[in-house]
Amino acid sequence: MATLLIVMAVTLLLGVPVAFAIAISGVFYLLVESSVPVLVFAQRMVVGVDSFTLLAIPLFLLAGAVMAEGGITPRIMRLAAACVGHIPGGMAVVMVLSCMLFGAISGSGVADVAAIGSIMLPAMKNQGYKPAFSAALLGCAGSLGTIIPPSIVMVVLGVSMGVSIGKLFLGGILPGILAGGALMLISWGFSVRENYPRLERASGKEILQALQGALLPLLTPAIIIGGIVYGVFTATEAGAVAVLYAFVLSVFVYRKVTLRRFFEVCLEVGRTSAVVLFIIAAASLFGWILTAEDIPQKVASFLLSVSRERWALLILFNLLLVLLGMFMETIAIILIVVPIFFPIMQQVGVDPIHFGVMICVNLAVGANTPPLGVDLLAACKIAGIPYEDSFRYILPFVGAMVAALALIVAFPPLVTAIPNWFMR
Amino acid sequence: MFPTLLRAVDFLIATAVVLTCIEVLVEVAFRYLFHLPLPWGAELSQTLLVWVTFVGAASALARGEHMAIGLAVQKVKSPRLRSIVRTAGRLAVLGFLGLGVWAGGLVTSRTWALRTTALQIPAGLLYLAFPAGCLLMAFIVLRELSRGGKE
Numbered sequence: 047m048a049t050l051l052i053v054m055a056v057t058l059l060l061g062v063p064v065a066f067a068i069a070i071s072g073v074f075y076l077l078v079e080s081s082v083p084v085l086v087f088a089q090r091m092v093v094g095v096d097s098f099t100l101l102a103i104p105l106f107l108l109a110g111a112v113m114a115e116g117g118i119t120p121r122i123m124r125l126a127a128a129c130v131g132h133i134p135g136g137m138a139v140v141m142v143l144s145c146m147l148f149g150a151i152s153g154s155g156v157a158d159v160a161a162i163g164s165i166m167l168p169a170m171k172n173q174g175y176k177p178a179f180s181a182a183l184l185g186c187a188g189s190l191g192t193i194i195p196p197s198i199v200m201v202v203l204g205v206s207m208g209v210s211i212g213k214l215f216l217g218g219i220l221p222g223i224l225a226g227g228a229l230m231l232i233s234w235g236f237s238v239r240e241n242y243p244r245l246e247r248a249s250g251k252e253i254l255q256a257l258q259g260a261l262l263p264l265l266t267p268a269i270i271i272g273g274i275v276y277g278v279f280t281a282t283e284a285g286a287v288a289v290l291y292a293f294v295l296s297v298f299v300y301r302k303v304t305l306r307r308f309f310e311v312c313l314e315v316g317r318t319s320a321v322v323l324f325i326i327a328a329a330s331l332f333g334w335i336l337t338a339e340d341i342p343q344k345v346a347s348f349l350l351s352v353s354r355e356r357w358a359l360l361i362l363f364n365l366l367l368v369l370l371g372m373f374m375e376t377i378a379i380i381l382i383v384v385p386i387f388f389p390i391m392q393q394v395g396v397d398p399i400h401f402g403v404m405i406c407v408n409l410a411v412g413a414n415t416p417p418l419g420v421d422l423l424a425a426c427k428i429a430g431i432p433y434e435d436s437f438r439y440i441l442p443f444v445g446a447m448v449a450a451l452a453l454i455v456a457f458p459p460l461v462t463a464i465p466n467w468f469m470r
Numbered sequence: 471m472f473p474t475l476l477r478a479v480d481f482l483i484a485t486a487v488v489l490t491c492i493e494v495l496v497e498v499a500f501r502y503l504f505h506l507p508l509p510w511g512a513e514l515s516q517t518l519l520v521w522v523t524f525v526g527a528a529s530a531l532a533r534g535e536h537m538a539i540g541l542a543v544q545k546v547k548s549p550r551l552r553s554i555v556r557t558a559g560r561l562a563v564l565g566f567l568g569l570g571v572w573a574g575g576l577v578t579s580r581t582w583a584l585r586t587t588a589l590q591i592p593a594g595l596l597y598l599a600f601p602a603g604c605l606l607m608a609f610i611v612l613r614e615l616s617r618g619g620k621e
Contacts, residue, residue, distance in 0.1 A: 060559030061543040063536030065527075070566045085573035088600050092577075095523045096596065098512045101494065104487055104522065279498055286494035313484035320483075320526025321536055327523060375537055417541045433541070 047341060050075050050332070064375045064418070065321070069328035072335055082338070087331055094330025095323050098282055099211070102201045104319035105285025109266070109292045110152030111311050114161040115303045116296025118263040121256075122147045123165065128256040130230075131245030135237020137173055138180070139230050140245070141166045142187045146226045147260070149191035150267040153198040155413050155421045156318075158191030159184055163428040173243055179236070181429035182414075182439035185422035186447060187229055189410035192376070194222035196270050196288075199409065201281055202326065202377050203402045206384045210399075211281040212274040216465040217403040221454045225407060228446035236442070262295055275468050322377060329381035342386045349390055356394045360455055363387055364408055368448075371412015375420060379409060399465055400458040407451045414444055472613065476532055479606065483526050486518045493518075510588040517596050524603025532610050560611050567608040574601030 053071035062070065069091065076084045126143035133139055144162045152158055163184045170180045192199040195215035204211035236242075248256070269291060270284045279287065296303040303311070336342065353359060370379050384405065391401050413421040416437060426433045454460050497511040530536055543559075546552040578601060582594035 057559065057562055058539050059542045060555055060562065061538055061540060062559040062563055063531075063538040065536060066563050066566060070562055073566055073569060084569070085576050088570060088573035088577045089597065092520055092524075092597050092600050096516050096520055098516060101490060101515055101519050104490065104519070105494065108487065108491065283494055283498050286491055287498065289491050290495055309484050309488070312487040313480050316483035316487045316522050316526050317530045317533070317535060319487075320523050321530050323519070323523035324527040324530075324536070373539070417539045418537070420537055 047336075047339065049079055050335070058373070064378065065325040065328045068325070068332050068378055072328065072331040075335055080335070080338075090331040090334050091327040094327045097205060099201060099205050099280075100323065100326065102211075102282040102285040103198045103322055104315055105282065105289055106153035106196050106198050106201070107157065107319055108312065108315045109285060109288035110148075110154065110157045110161070111315050112289065112292035112296050112303065112308065113151050113263055113266070114148075114157070115307065115311055116263075116292065116300045117302045118151070118260070118295075118300075119144075119148065119161050119165050121260040121263060123162070125256040125260040127245060128248035128253045132247035133234060134244050135234050135242045136245040137166070137170045137175065138183055138233035138237055138242065141170065141180070141184060142190075142226055142229045142233060145184070145187035146190055146194060146222065147264065149188075149194035149222065150196075151263060152191055153196040153201070154318075155189040155191045155410065156424045159188030159421050159424045160428065162188065163425055167429050175242060176240075176439075177429045177431050178435040179240075179439045181425040181431055182422065182436045182443055183229065183233055184429070185414045185419065185425035185436070185440070186410075186443040187226070188425065189413045189421045189447075190222050190226050190229075192410055192413070193218045193225060193403075193406055195219065195267060196281075196284070197406065198322070199376055199380070199406055200402070202380055203384070203405065204281070206380055207388055207398060207402055209402060210469065212271070213399050213465040213469055214402050214406075215271055215274065216468055217399045217461040218406060219464055220460050221403055221407050221450065224453065224460065225410070225447050225450040228450045229443060232442050232446045262299065266291060325375055325378050326381060329378040332378075333382050333385055336382065337385065342389065345386050346390045346393075350393070354394060356396065359390065359394055360396065360404075363391070364404070364451065364455060367405065367408040368411060368415070371409055372415045373418055374412075375418065376409040376413060379412070380405065397458055397462055400461045403461045404451070404455055407447070407454055411444055411447045411451065414440060414447075416440075472609070475606075476529065479525055479529055483522055483529055486522050490515050490518050490522075513586055513588045517599075520596055521599040524599045525606065528603050528606035528610060531607050557615065560615050564608060564611045564615070567604045567611065570604030571601045571608065574598075574604060 050071045053074045054067050057067040057070050073087050076082055076087055123144045126140045130139045130143055145158050148161055149158050167180055171177055195218050200214040201211055204214055266288055270288050273279050273284045274281055413419055422436055423433055426436050493511055493515045497508045500506045500508050543555055546555055578594040578597045581597055582592045584593040586593050
């Protein structure tokens with residue numbers, strides 16, 4: 047176990063990409079400490095991604111990317127601006143709401159950051175917002191994309207925990223709104239202090255027009271979630287149907303995407319999916335080694351000897367995830383940590399859907415905590431500022447998300463009420 | 471020659487993504503319109519997914535798109551030391567990829583004679599994606615190494 051962690055830490059420090067660092071530590075372990083033939087690692091890595099459910103990852107990413115190419119971002123922003131632009135810090139609050147709306151179409155935090163940020167950040171800079179402030183807010187707001195359904199993180203959670211992806215999707219709705227509300231509150235407070243401008247209040251007619259413009263794209267989540275919840279299709283199939291819908295909208299209705307451009311988007315999505323899937327391949331090798339070494343049982347008996355109190359275990363688990371979130375990528379954490387903790391949590395009576403969504407919210411925080419904060423880093427790249435500049439502003443936003451997380455941990459119905467209502 | 475190879479790889483990745491979408495949609499259509507399951511559907515799309523993973527990882531590596539913690543390396547002040555640290559990291563990756571080509575090749579050859587249940591293609595075709603991707607990535611890392619410790 048120590049070998050695995052040391053090799054991983056050293057390779058990460060050498061600047062080796064996360065996926066490779068995980069895979070290298072696994073292979074090193076097999077070479078040095080295990081009696082299992084080394085070539086097993088090749089087989090494990092392939093088997094780790096040979097799954098029909100994981101096909102949902104490229105499909106959801108493609109649906110979001112095609113939608114973004116189809117020019118839906120301005121439509122969503124217009125709607126958000128009409129609704130909340132008139133309150134102090136209008137643009138900042140509009141950005142959070144835009145990220146939430148786009149999060150209901152795309153399944154990835156980074157995609158959310160890119161789609162909203164590339165249009166919103168320049169506009170905010172023009173209005174006098176500090177780029178480092180906007181980038182920090184964008185990173186956090188964008189990470190809501192993985193909490194608000196659909197979500198590729200929840201697809202991986204569903205696979206890893208063996209629970210219904212539809213239920214996880216539904217369970218993410220209230221927590222996503224809660225975390226978004228917390229971010230809006232903080233940006234409102236900041237904007238009052240810094241005297242950031244507000245937008246003009248939209249008339250009822252303007253709100254209606256904005257709603258009309260964004261209506262077709264915003265039907266996407268209804269198709270996906272409705273389709274899964276009512277058993278019309280699986281999560282993977284929902285992804286494919288969403289791609290078809292996005293394709294029709296962008297190519298034929300809005301006429302913004304040519305077939306050639308569509309093919310290019312497919313390539314970009316293939317590449318982004320490969321980055322995620324390669325991490326999954328490496329993490330499933332790592333997880334397989336942990337299981338072969340009986341680590342889950344050892345951790346379980348240790349933890350249960352410390353405490354059998356549900357609250358103590360939940361707090362301990364969340365602290366561990368926050369810590370891991372600083373150094374590790376979301377999906378790798380899920381594949382490695384969930385198999386260890388899920389059985390313990392079930393033993394002490396934690397609801398699986400509550401547990402899954404809680405992880406999702408926690409790791410959305412992790413996507414914004416340096417050194418490895420994937421969403422924050424993406425936001426800084428788009429803002430064109432050094433990564434370190436955003437650290438000054440990130441704390442209050444991360445604090446707001448942690449507060450939302452604490453509420454979600456403490457009150458399970460925040461997660462389970464909606465899925466229990468729709469799916470018995 | 472290398473850029474041409476990468477372009478060909480990119481073309482294959484995009485085609486695989488398009489095919490995957492079409493396949494899953496056709497499967498849904500067959501189930502609802504003709505009440506027919508598509509026995510080879512999942513097998514085909516999963517094989518494509520595995521190929522997109524490992525060949526796509528190579529395409530992403532060539533463009534530096536894999537997630538890494540860059541802060542530690544950037545904190546190293548001396549350019550010479552920084553280049554040594556980067557080279558050490560790349561050698562570790564290269565070692566892994568070398569093992570990957572070897573182990574993946576063995577797994578592929580051992581499973582080649584087996585046929586898959588629905589498509590009746592060699593089962594090794596699935597595993598071949600791994601050594602193929604590792605070989606491509608090894609080329610990319612070697613090219614980076616030959617250019618020295620630059621970004």
